[in-house]
Amino acid sequence: MRYSLLLAALSLALPLQAAQLSIELADGTQTLETAQLLNHPDVQEVRIANDVSYKHPMTYRAVPIARLLTGVQPDAHLQIIATDGFAAEMPAAPLLQKDGAQAWLAIEDPTHPWPGLGNGSHTAGPFYLVWTHPEASRISPEQWPYAIGRIRLQTSVAERFPKLMPDPQLAANDPVNLGFALFQKNCLACHRLNDAGDSQLGPDLNLPHSPTEYFAPGYLKRYLRDPQSLRHWPQAKMPAISPEVLSDEELEQIISYLQHMAQRRGR
Known part of the structure; x- marks a missing residue:
């Protein structure tokens, strides 16, 4: 028991590493590194008033997710897969819209990690789909996937x-x-x-x-x-x-x- 607790404490003390995001669209697969996304020309600071995962206001470095979905049409279907097995089925239209609810890919900077979730064992990083004005499109909590590792174009459910x-x-x-x-x-x-x-x-x-x-x-x-x-x-x-x-x-x-x-x- 003490040994496992020591390992957990050591893992929390280690610095976060840069991560990769895989985006699979009709024209092929693109792999983006944390540094690429943090330096994306459209990256900006985004304040989320009611963060679904953290339960309090949060501020992120984020890119409009529509900028990462080149060529995707509003009637398409996407799947966003987290590293823990969570697999959100997402119609493309809300992800692409620029008015009302807007979707952002928040990027965790390894040198300035986000707070831990729940018992503090992990953060919502390395990539987290967040929304400004989610009430405008009735965005549900399941449409805020965190620990994202992969985004892919899919046929319908x-x-x-x-x-x-x-x-x-x-x-x-x-x-x-x-x-x-x-x-x-x-x-x-x-x-x-x-x-x-x-x-x-x-x-x-x-x-x-x-x-x-x-x-x-x-x-x-x-x-x-x-x-x-x-x-x-x-x-x-x-x-x-x-x-x-x-x-x-x-x-x-x-x-x-x-x-x-x-x-x-x-x-």
């Missing part, structure tokens, strides 16, 4: 993972389909379903069972609103989902999707 698809006979405005859209935005970055998805972080939400099958009525919604109120442990990573992120109606739509997919296990 439905094309890549047909096992996630609801019954095609359902109307587009059916609560199940609305829940599927919300699931992609708010859940798929951490979870797989029917063994489909790219995240390596959280458990599968339909294999071997759906949470709609083992939570008593009403408790799944309570768990999503405040996970620690039902399962309390210090290392828990599941965040609370506030009404500002998902309304009660939207939360019910996600639950409708999960209930529906419990009947489509293995299809």
Whole structure:
């Protein structure tokens, strides 16, 4: 125990190293070093009033992420992958827009590291997607991936993972389909379903069972609103989902999707 604590303390004392960001677009793969990004012609100081990860105002050296996505069209789909297995599915349009909510790639300078997150074991670096005026486009917390290592152009979630698809006979405005859209935005970055998805972080939400099958009525919604109120442990990573992120109606739509997919296990 003492030896492991000593190693952890030594690792925190070591200086941060420069990192690499891989960007895979239609015209090939580009690898950018920390120094290149810190000296990018469009880099500037950006103040984030309500930082999702740090829970207080932060100031970063950052580049508009649109400047790194040359040739990407608004109707495209991107995936942003973190070093811990978090895989955010992102429509390109919000990342490219210049008005309202604007996306920035924050770059951690190894000589001036950011504060530690949570227990202080690591920072949000080396690269972190942050937003100014996120409320203008209802940017969710899952759209603030940190510890980014890779950004890649992808086909849509439905094309890549047909096992996630609801019954095609359902109307587009059916609560199940609305829940599927919300699931992609708010859940798929951490979870797989029917063994489909790219995240390596959280458990599968339909294999071997759906949470709609083992939570008593009403408790799944309570768990999503405040996970620690039902399962309390210090290392828990599941965040609370506030009404500002998902309304009660939207939360019910996600639950409708999960209930529906419990009947489509293995299809």
